[in-house]
Amino acid sequence: MTLDIRGSLKNTKISSDGYVVLEELISNSIDAFLIRQHADPQSRSLTVSVEVDFTSTGLLGDGTDISITCTDNGCGFGDDQADAFVTKDTSYKDDLSIAGIGKCRGSGRIQYFHHFERVGVRSTFRTDDGAVTRTLLPDAGRRKIDVADFGISDGDERAIGTSIRLEAMREATRAKLYKAESLADVFSAANMRRNMLIAFLQRLVSLTAQLGEFVIAFETRNSKGGIESSSLTASDLPEVTVVRSTEVVERDARSGDPLGSTETFTLSHYRLDAQTYDLPRNAISFCARSSPVEDITRRYLKTVAEQNRPVEGFHHIVLIEADLLDRRVNEQRDGFDGIPEEMPVYDLFTDATIAYSDVYDRIDPIIAEMVTPSGWSKDDVIRDVADRFGVIQAMLTDTDTRVIYGDSAKSVAERVLKKYQERIVADTAEIFDLRAEIETAEPHTADFRHKINELSWKYTSSLKTFDMANLSQLVVRRAAIVEILKLACGWGLAVQAIDDGQRRKDEQIIHSIFFPMRKDSHETSDHDIWLLSEEYQYYDYIASDKPLSQIEWDDGGKLFDPAIDEELAATLRRRSQDHAAKRPDIAIFGKEGAAIIIEFKAPGVPMDEHIGDLSRYAHLLAAKSNGRLKKFYGYLVGDTLDPLGMIGWKKFASGRSYFHTSDLQDPDTGRMLGELYAETLLYEDIVNRASKRIGVYREKLQIDFSKKS
Known part of the structure; x- marks a missing residue:
């Protein structure tokens, strides 16, 4: 059996986890210890030593290189272990009936080669004839590893265990994973201890009985002789605060229909006092085989400050486990394969039965109870x-x-x-x-x-x-x-903030809110004439500042005489040259013979000076409609009104608006043309009416829009 290093590097992606090498080294050490205890049960405890050496490089000594050595008291590299080491897709651990063993495909060691140029092994193990030591010297030129590449020598029974040394970090890896922070910070003894506590917390807690009074020691040595030490021991482990389980329904990938089965997801929450546990961050993660794989903390703690600082004085670690995650973890152990974001999945080849959205629907409320800032x-x-x-x-x-x-x-x-x-x-x-x-x-x-x-x-x-x-x-x-x-x-729109001397367009702006200017209901159905009255929304024809002579009746003929626009202009010209080309701002017509005239006045323009406009419009529309229009509703809308100018008009019981009803008679013949009902409306009254009208909808939908302190 041979491990093809170049082929493995090509076919196995580098992990995005900057501590993946440490995690693989320590995980393999735990497995080796469990194998040793199974074969030779004794009262011993796991010991792992991680040593990181920094050396100066370059002609001026201004560069830094790093090597990592991990030593354990596990079973060592016997024949089975050596064969598994040189077999990428190995099933060696899968066949071991030992509680707590991490299943693997033999791809973890490929991360060693992704990160470092040279990998060396020195391991002592027991045989029937005594202790034997296997040695693989670090060699940057090695392309393949075979069992025959290991040197064999006599060993010392007291040295049973394995030491793996990784030398010369690859520049490409350093640039990809450690560009934002220095290696000295990442691999300081304190930081290694903090991050490995998070990474191995669940597994170490679950293996407390098997690992004994374990010690995982971390030591960093710099090129100037400085040494920093830290350790993670059995006494450092906290008790789990709470464990919750939830069932996620499996569904058909193409239809989304339930399959009648579920997957169990278990959430373990550790609530750690920040004064006792000096952790670098909070961690909420999907796990595989009791180890974090995919960090999802930012889903629940949105800001970097919340992610990195204690919440209410506590660090929170939430670990999510499931058989599905164990089966789907990818080769580089930084994500999961074959779990879609949503169901259904329109992929003929997928075998997915659960999507991330299904999982989040079940775990979100549980995590919200566990981790929520005040x-x-x-x-x-x-x-x-x-x-x-x-x-x-x-x-x-x-x-x-x-x-x-x-x-x-x-x-x-x-x-x-x-x-x-x-x-x-x-x-x-x-x-x-x-x-x-x-x-x-x-x-x-x-x-x-x-x-x-x-x-x-x-x-x-x-x-x-x-x-x-x-x-x-x-x-x-x-x-x-x-x-x-x-x-x-109230001139509160940004578009109304104009410089002194510029012409204001407040009337045009307000007009357009009710109905787009210079359009009619044949051109647009998107308007808000309901602001004035809900029933006007359903009239047959609405014209906004359009020539009246172009309006067609239901029989295809014109509603008004062709000369109506000229006569309207002439009527208004007699009153004021400024209004020579003016038409009703909005005219609404119904086939039952009703017309609604709406005239807007800009904020500050007195409405009482324009109450005659509605009557003039109504008279002309009635006279020129050939008897088709008889009922007129007129609205003069603005925000300024002098009550002294409203002689003959009646005031509404509520508000400051007025109404007036009058007959429309031909001024020459006295013939009855129709009837006009007119109102002066303040903008604030329209706003209040519309708000109350929406309030009915809110009540039906049980919506509470009120602001509560």
């Missing part, structure tokens, strides 16, 4: 989601969406609406499938009635999904429009 309120986020996006508590419950620390209103709304979108697509697909089946059914059979019933129930169940998403979007959109109108009326 000052965060789930209720505040839920209220913000309702305020900003109209996603109410009932929708969170309906979609089984949980809010966890670090969630924003946007992220929660996106999750909810995505689930509704997926549900709507699935429901629609099922409806079409049922339709296809109905088309082939025979009406006189019982199956036909069954399909009809099934289709009706499917439609009924879908209505809730469609309506809840659409109605919520409508409420939030309208709430936003009301807020924009409120700001515009």
Whole structure:
């Protein structure tokens, strides 16, 4: 058997874990000790020594190189162990019936070669004839390793164990993994001890009885003779704070349907007093074989400060384990293969039955109970989601969406609406499938009635999904429009902040909020005329600052005489040259013979000086519509009104607005043309009315938009 070093480096990726070499060395030492104890049970404890040597390099001694030596008191490199060492895809450990042994594929040692130019081994083991020592000298030119490359010599029974030495770190590896920090910091004795406590905590705790009063010693020596030492011992291990398990449902990869089986995920939470445990960070990780593989801390602690500092005076380590993770861990042990982000997966070759999203749905609320910084309120986020996006508590419950620390209103709304979108697509697909089946059914059979019933129930169940998403979007959109109108009326929009001397466009801005200028309802259906009245939303035709002569009636003919625009201009010209080309800001027409005239006045312009405009418009529209329009509703909208100018108008019981009703008579013949109901409306009244109208929707949806302290 031969280990092809170059081929293995090409086919096995380098791990993204900067401590992977230490983890592999110590993990193999633990395995070797368990094998020794199984073969020769005695009252001994695990001892591992990790020595890191820094040496100066370069002509001026301004460079640094590093070597690592790991020595243990395990079983040593006997024949079986030596064969496994030179076999990349080995099943050696898989066949050992020893509790606590880490299963492997023999790829861990490939990380040694990814990180270092030279790998050496010195190991003493017991045979029937006594102790024997195997030695593999470090050699940078070695391309393959065979069992025959090991030297054999007599050994000392007292030296049973293995020492592996790694020399000359590769420049490419140093640039990729350690560019942001110095090797002296990464591999200081203190940092190695802190990080290995996190990496091996779960495994060491579970093997307390087998490892005895173990000691894992760390020593760093620099080129000037300085030595730093630290150690991790059995007495350093904390007790687990809490262990929780949850079941994740397995699903069909292509349909997403449940398969009737589950995978168990176990979460072990260690809550460590920061004054006792000097750890570099909090750690929440998916594990494989009791060791962290994929760090997911940032999902739950969003900022770097929260990740690296104690939370409420404690460091938190949460380790998530499952048989699925053991099976799916990748070769370089920094992630998992074959676990998709979402289900279903449209891949004919996948064998996945669980997605990360399924796992997170189950573990998120558990971790939220374990690790949540103070000052965060789930209720505040839920209220913000309702305020900003109209996603109410009932929708969170309906979609089984949980809010966890670090969630924003946007992220929660996106999750909810995505689930509704997926549900709507699935429901629609099922409806079409049922339709296809109905088309082939025979009406006189019982199956036909069954399909009809099934289709009706499917439609009924879908209505809730469609309506809840659409109605919520409508409420939030309208709430936003009301807020924009409120700001515009108070000159609070950024576009209204203009330099002195520039012409203000406040009337144009407010006009466009109600209905886009110079368009009609044939050109756009996206408007907000509901601000004035909900029923106007459904009138047959709306024109905004458009020529009235172009408006067509239901029979294809023109609603007004062709000369109406000229006469309107002439009418207004007689009043003021400034209004020569003016038309009603918005005119709304219904086929039952009603017209709504809306005239906006910019903030600060007195409305009482323009109350005659509505009457003039109504008279002209009535006269030129050839008897089609008889009922007129006029609205003069602004923010300034002098009550002394409103003689003959009546004041509303609430607010400062006025209304007036009058007949429209031809001034020459006295013939009755129609009737005008007119109102002066303050912008603040419109805002209040619209807010109350939205309030009805909120009540139906059980939305609370109020700000609570």
